[in-house]
Amino acid sequence: MxxxxxxxxxxxxxxxxxxxxxxxxxxxxxxxxxxxxxxxxxxxxxxxxxxxxxxxxxPFSIQSISKVFTLTLALGMVGDRLWRKVGREPSGSPFNSIVQLEREQGIPRNPFINAGAIAVTDVILSGHQPREALGEILRFLQFLAQDSGITIDETVAASEKRTGFRNAALANYMRSFGVIENPVDYTLGVYFHHCAIAxxxxxxxxxxxxxxxxxxxxxxxxxxxxxxxxxxxxxxxxxxxxxxxxxxxxxxxxxxxxxxxxxxxxxxxxxxxxxxxxxxxxxxxxxxxxxxxxxxxxxxxxxxxxxxx
Amino acid sequence: MxxxxxxxxxxxxxxxxxxxxxxxxxxxxxxxxxxxxxxxxxxxxxxxxxxxxxxxxxPFSIQSISKVFTLTLALGMVGDRLWRKVGREPSGSPFNSIVQLEREQGIPRNPFINAGAIAVTDVILSGHQPREALGEILRFLQFLAQDSGITIDETVAASEKRTGFRNAALANYMRSFGVIENPVDYTLGVYFHHCAIAxxxxxxxxxxxxxxxxxxxxxxxxxxxxxxxxxxxxxxxxxxxxxxxxxxxxxxxxxxxxxxxxxxxxxxxxxxxxxxxxxxxxxxxxxxxxxxxxxxxxxxxxxxxxxxx
Amino acid sequence: MxxxxxxxxxxxxxxxxxxxxxxxxxxxxxxxxxxxxxxxxxxxxxxxxxxxxxxxxxPFSIQSISKVFTLTLALGMVGDRLWRKVGREPSGSPFNSIVQLEREQGIPRNPFINAGAIAVTDVILSGHQPREALGEILRFLQFLAQDSGITIDETVAASEKRTGFRNAALANYMRSFGVIENPVDYTLGVYFHHCAIAxxxxxxxxxxxxxxxxxxxxxxxxxxxxxxxxxxxxxxxxxxxxxxxxxxxxxxxxxxxxxxxxxxxxxxxxxxxxxxxxxxxxxxxxxxxxxxxxxxxxxxxxxxxxxxx
Amino acid sequence: MxxxxxxxxxxxxxxxxxxxxxxxxxxxxxxxxxxxxxxxxxxxxxxxxxxxxxxxxxPFSIQSISKVFTLTLALGMVGDRLWRKVGREPSGSPFNSIVQLEREQGIPRNPFINAGAIAVTDVILSGHQPREALGEILRFLQFLAQDSGITIDETVAASEKRTGFRNAALANYMRSFGVIENPVDYTLGVYFHHCAIAxxxxxxxxxxxxxxxxxxxxxxxxxxxxxxxxxxxxxxxxxxxxxxxxxxxxxxxxxxxxxxxxxxxxxxxxxxxxxxxxxxxxxxxxxxxxxxxxxxxxxxxxxxxxxxx
Incomplete structure (x- = not known):
């Protein structure tokens, strides 16, 4: 040892x-x-x-590490049906590439590139208000880390939203293929916030x-x-x-x-x-x-x- | 157990x-x-x-499984210098795609797609006649499998060569960027033959x-x-x-x-x-x-x- | 004759x-x-x-024909500076492709694909309220056609907006590169409306x-x-x-x-x-x-x- | 006037x-x-x-200008059947891009990019020896220019061939889709030579x-x-x-x-x-x-x- x-x-x-x-x-x-x-x-x-x-x-901004936990949560909610909306192959492209989405009809290649994580977030959101979905994600992390003091850095979330045009492009693009089903602003709102967890x-x-x-x-x-x-x-x-x-x-x-x-x-x-x-x-x-x-x-x-x- | x-x-x-x-x-x-x-x-x-x-x-045609052994052999010959000629990222594309090569200046993404394995073969060939390089690959497999009876199926090799235009495209393309250094026909010859090992x-x-x-x-x-x-x-x-x-x-x-x-x-x-x-x-x-x-x-x-x- | x-x-x-x-x-x-x-x-x-x-x-919905007139108008406003934001090469891609934008850093290839027309609309909008920009476009068409009866079909515009996620993706994508400078919703609003002119x-x-x-x-x-x-x-x-x-x-x-x-x-x-x-x-x-x-x-x-x- | x-x-x-x-x-x-x-x-x-x-x-090397004349010649030989093998849309890509070929199943977008001109050359070659096809192209140019002194610069042709790996990639790629039907070396030989006309x-x-x-x-x-x-x-x-x-x-x-x-x-x-x-x-x-x-x-x-x- x-x-x-x-x-x-x-x-x-x-x-x-x-x-x-x-x-x-x-x-x-x-x-x-x-x-x-x-x-x-x-x-x-x-x-x-x-x-x-x-x-x-x-504390630091966990950013894309949140994607592991939202994936876990979404699989718990819808099981393998999740894989209708997102693949599980490496992308061969930068994290925010939109090219792959065009080639594959709006289905992101995996849940850990931005597009895929946005699609996963949309699944979690489904049928909820953004506030509720976000609460669920946050409580899940607090439960896993056994620490109720974990919070979202609202300043980071606001900055993400203010600059997040490329993610908005990805979300709208997937929305055009029906991969995103909730209002784009709702899905992006939850996404920007769970990336801003500290x-x-x-x-x-x-x-x-x-x-x-x-x-x-x-x-x-x-x-x-x-x-x-x-x-x-x-x-x-x-x-x-x-x-x-x-x-x-x-x-x-x-x-x-x-x-x-x-x-x-x-x-x-x-x-x-x-x-x-x-x-x-x-x-x-x-x-x-x-x-x-x-x-x-x-x-x-x-x-x-x-x-x- | x-x-x-x-x-x-x-x-x-x-x-x-x-x-x-x-x-x-x-x-x-x-x-x-x-x-x-x-x-x-x-x-x-x-x-x-x-x-x-x-x-x-x-016996069956090992085809791309040979790529594991040629990679091992090439690493033994040139060490990490191999990675100047081939990457090690998943490709996000079919095995014979040429698109990625254009985006990345003739450097194949990894040694297990066709382009990458051809580049690896070219490294093994370097300074040898095709026959010698092929002999080395075959002996390496015989040594690893502890079986001197392993052979190349020449009929398969001939068929691969006869139909291998897409691989010829990949090889010529890499040759245009200097990634392939030997005569294209030599490199392809060795490649087609080691894929045809049974x-x-x-x-x-x-x-x-x-x-x-x-x-x-x-x-x-x-x-x-x-x-x-x-x-x-x-x-x-x-x-x-x-x-x-x-x-x-x-x-x-x-x-x-x-x-x-x-x-x-x-x-x-x-x-x-x-x-x-x-x-x-x-x-x-x-x-x-x-x-x-x-x-x-x-x-x-x-x-x-x-x-x- | x-x-x-x-x-x-x-x-x-x-x-x-x-x-x-x-x-x-x-x-x-x-x-x-x-x-x-x-x-x-x-x-x-x-x-x-x-x-x-x-x-x-x-009357019919002129849709992309409006792009000829918005191009004319934008050139009148900013002259050849327009070409900093949009190219003038054929695209080699469908009208709503986003792939080209990624390859060329958010600059659409020409003013007649959707992305290019959105960029042109953004130039017309610059410094105006959407309503004013739209008024200017409409008056330009009325002047050219010598017919003050030309109007926008608001039902069409509303439908365009309701389904226009792919255009929203293009606009947000260009916004991320600074090619679009106005609020994306404003630019898209004007775009959807001038396409809806009858x-x-x-x-x-x-x-x-x-x-x-x-x-x-x-x-x-x-x-x-x-x-x-x-x-x-x-x-x-x-x-x-x-x-x-x-x-x-x-x-x-x-x-x-x-x-x-x-x-x-x-x-x-x-x-x-x-x-x-x-x-x-x-x-x-x-x-x-x-x-x-x-x-x-x-x-x-x-x-x-x-x-x- | x-x-x-x-x-x-x-x-x-x-x-x-x-x-x-x-x-x-x-x-x-x-x-x-x-x-x-x-x-x-x-x-x-x-x-x-x-x-x-x-x-x-x-005299100078006409290079791709020859593509106008080979297109004319091929249309004379097979008429509109030529368009089964080559498109007539602008490419939106550099002259030697292979990406477009992958997207469109080996059909070059037009006869004036390299791939397209190679496909056109292959049509002219069809059923002939390279020497005959090349003679036909040269005689056509001599006839059009009313000057029997026009020749091929063999030194240029040899250099083109020696460095033409990217064109060889294009030709092999099209051959893999059956767009090129003659032996690749034949087609490329004629292509390199008609580009080398002075x-x-x-x-x-x-x-x-x-x-x-x-x-x-x-x-x-x-x-x-x-x-x-x-x-x-x-x-x-x-x-x-x-x-x-x-x-x-x-x-x-x-x-x-x-x-x-x-x-x-x-x-x-x-x-x-x-x-x-x-x-x-x-x-x-x-x-x-x-x-x-x-x-x-x-x-x-x-x-x-x-x-x-």
Missing amino acids: PDLDLIVKEIADEMRARPDRGEVASYIPELAGVDPRAFGLVVIDGAGRVAAGGDADT MTCRQLATAGLFLAYSGRNPLSGHSVISAERARRINAIMLTCGHYDGSGDFAYRVGLPGKSGVGGGILAVAPGKASICVWSPGLDAAGNSHLGRIALEMLVKRTGWSIFGT | PDLDLIVKEIADEMRARPDRGEVASYIPELAGVDPRAFGLVVIDGAGRVAAGGDADT MTCRQLATAGLFLAYSGRNPLSGHSVISAERARRINAIMLTCGHYDGSGDFAYRVGLPGKSGVGGGILAVAPGKASICVWSPGLDAAGNSHLGRIALEMLVKRTGWSIFGT | PDLDLIVKEIADEMRARPDRGEVASYIPELAGVDPRAFGLVVIDGAGRVAAGGDADT MTCRQLATAGLFLAYSGRNPLSGHSVISAERARRINAIMLTCGHYDGSGDFAYRVGLPGKSGVGGGILAVAPGKASICVWSPGLDAAGNSHLGRIALEMLVKRTGWSIFGT | PDLDLIVKEIADEMRARPDRGEVASYIPELAGVDPRAFGLVVIDGAGRVAAGGDADT MTCRQLATAGLFLAYSGRNPLSGHSVISAERARRINAIMLTCGHYDGSGDFAYRVGLPGKSGVGGGILAVAPGKASICVWSPGLDAAGNSHLGRIALEMLVKRTGWSIFGT
Whole structure:
């Protein structure tokens, strides 16, 4: 058994010292203003051991990491019918590409590109008011992270909405094919808000435990989803979780993971641990630069790669 | 420990009985003429246990499965310099698409689509005569499968060449960007021939053992590649091994695998087993229809998914 | 000098009798309900001779024909600066494709595809309230057609807006690149309304006279634009006026023209006549089926092709 | 009647003095070595008047201008059946794009992009040896230009072949769809050779006369094609003759024309004149920079635009 505390501490120290930090997202002021020196890493295993390093308790904007949880929620609501509205193949395109939608009749390739997550949000919204749907998403995250203090950063949500024309293009486009069924403004409103949820590495690692442990949080004992569904969500995270850098992440890190433009990455080592890393600087594909490097180091030292020891 | 003999036997029996067999590839007569009722499955673990069912010892055309071995060979020759000529991201396109090449300046997205495998073949060819390069590939497979009887089906190779205009288009296109450096005819010649290698499920499962066991064949004791490289090749198999059905294969089966249009699939359960299944009928994405279903059953019964138990 | 009255009458008679009428646009009820048997044709020359056949005085929805007039208006407002926001190359894509926008950073290829016309509308809107911009467009058409009775069909405009998600996608997409500068709803509102203007063949042929006569209406004596600008607008009509059927229209008819999904085509025979034809049934490319055939006959009999006698 | 001699002389003088000359094509040494200061312009009308300026009698590589003549020849051989193999819509893509071919099942969009011209060449080749087909093309040009001294520059042809991998990709791709029917090497051989024909401005302007005069050379009295076919070829030149700069050429110049990467442009003023201009420097779209400017000046002074006076 690796000494997680030591490993996490060493990684956090090394990451804090590195000069190459990537570029902080700049499309909204709330993200642009985040200190690029921030770095946090939390590893939690099924026995309740927690190894935390760096800014483990600083909330950050989870952004696209929310897509893992909205996917989980939507599958719980409509089951495999979800796959009528969204595929589960890697996209081969940037996160906000609309080209693929035209080629495939408005069906986004997977739930982790923007278009797919908007379609998933639309499914969650169905038959509810935006406020209710958003409440449901937020409560689900609070339940998973066992922390009722998790909130939406309304300033971020407002900025997302103010600048979110490309997402509006995607939503309207899918609406034209009937893939989006609710009023576009409603769906986008919920989408922009769940991307604006703020969480810490500790909260996110806790929230991800059910994916590492066959659908059940081994600490709380709560069953969230079936073991098969957990495996399947992990598979989608592996193939699609890092936009057009998913292949490279699998190649280098070897764990299912989902990144967000806020610099967070939630990673899952099945049967071993739930992991969250945060460093705001991004690489060219829009994924946390140091976050990926830190996970690569962690996996190398722990031997947790799903692709072999 | 699951009773592999029983499981494999039951799966083989069930598969033989199923009426839905997909469509046998028809672009060359040698493939079109294969009996769609054929089905073989072999599982080999690191302790040398072999569970075989169905047509386990019937040779079939390995086709794109050869891409796993040429990738391994090319990495051994030039190391990470290979990645200057080919990416490692899922393609989001059919196996023979040329569109992606135009968008990305002649660099194929990964070594498992046709363009990528042709580029890899070109690297192996470099500085050799086609005959020598092909000899090297064949000897590598004979070594991995520990069977000097493995041969190239020259009739298949000739048919591939006669009909391979789309691959010639890909090769010429890459040549125009300098990604292919040898005479196009040489590179294509080697490519068509290594796709035409004939092997049995038993031979392929043996040949794949090194990928399941950290780069080393635990039966022969031969070290083939480093453990890290084995993990990385497995990662590429997971994200790119089934063309535009790679996401679905990961979702349903949960193992790294590489399919061929001859109906074979080589799959790797890291630390557990090397597996080869063969059923000539293909699904819409060009992957063995029953092969995938058989693997799904196998993983369900053994709990070997890399995405959790 | 051809006997225009006779020619127009014969064409109208022949067209009325033909069984092949294309498919009436069905995306909004107002268009779907138009009688496919309708057919009108009006030819007006610079001497004031008018040859009219069929339903020459039935108002129909001009739809994309309005794009000729909004282009003229926008060029009058900002001159060649317009070309910073829209290209003037044929698109090689359907009228509502968004793919091209992604490839070319939000700049639509020409002012006659939907995206381009929305960008042009945004330029007209600039600094105005939608109502004012729309008033300006409408007054321009009334002035050109010398008929103050021309109005907007508000029912059509409302239907366009209700179903116009794909146009909303285009507008939001361009907004994300800064090509659209006004609130998207404003721009789309004006766009949907000017497409919903209702005019007769006689009104449209009159309105197009300035394009046939070097920028000046030879009947009223009003100068509208310079001769050079008239030639240039004609050139764009020739290369881009019929969406992805522009090449075929040039090949068969040989006149600059602009079609609308309402079944109208405005065509210009420089120095000879302004022509409007209307038949609601469309061909596969979205252009009036009989309208194109009627124009082909007209040009054959008059020798008016710009490509030679 | 404009004083053509004066106009042509003034344009030639002005063009010779301009410092902006574009970039000479550099992909083969024979083109790269051409003096960028060269400039020639010849205008011939139906009365036999010839106005020549600059390097009117220097042979240059006609390159893609040959596509006008191979199209004419192929239409003469198979008539409208040609359009089963090639479209006649502007491409919206660079001259050597392969993307469009994938989207449209191997059918090139028009006969003036490389893929289309290769398909047309294949039609001419049909049932002949490459040598015979090439002889036919060459004799056709000698007949049109009334000059038996026109030859193929074998050095250029060899260089084209040596570097022509992208064209080989296009040809193989079309072969895979059955659009190309002859051996790819044969078709490409003829294609590379007819692009390598060397002609002077005077010869090309003479050869184009039949397009300006209803399919008949008014000087020799020879009928080449029907008036309708001449109009139609002119239409295709107008919409597709300048690759992805066709719209701009129509907008600025207003004449049907076909450019070649050797710096030549053949332009047709129906009923007025046949024109050839040559200046080796190209603009970003691959068309002669000064050639286009010279034609713009010529049309402005003569009032020959087909889009109005």
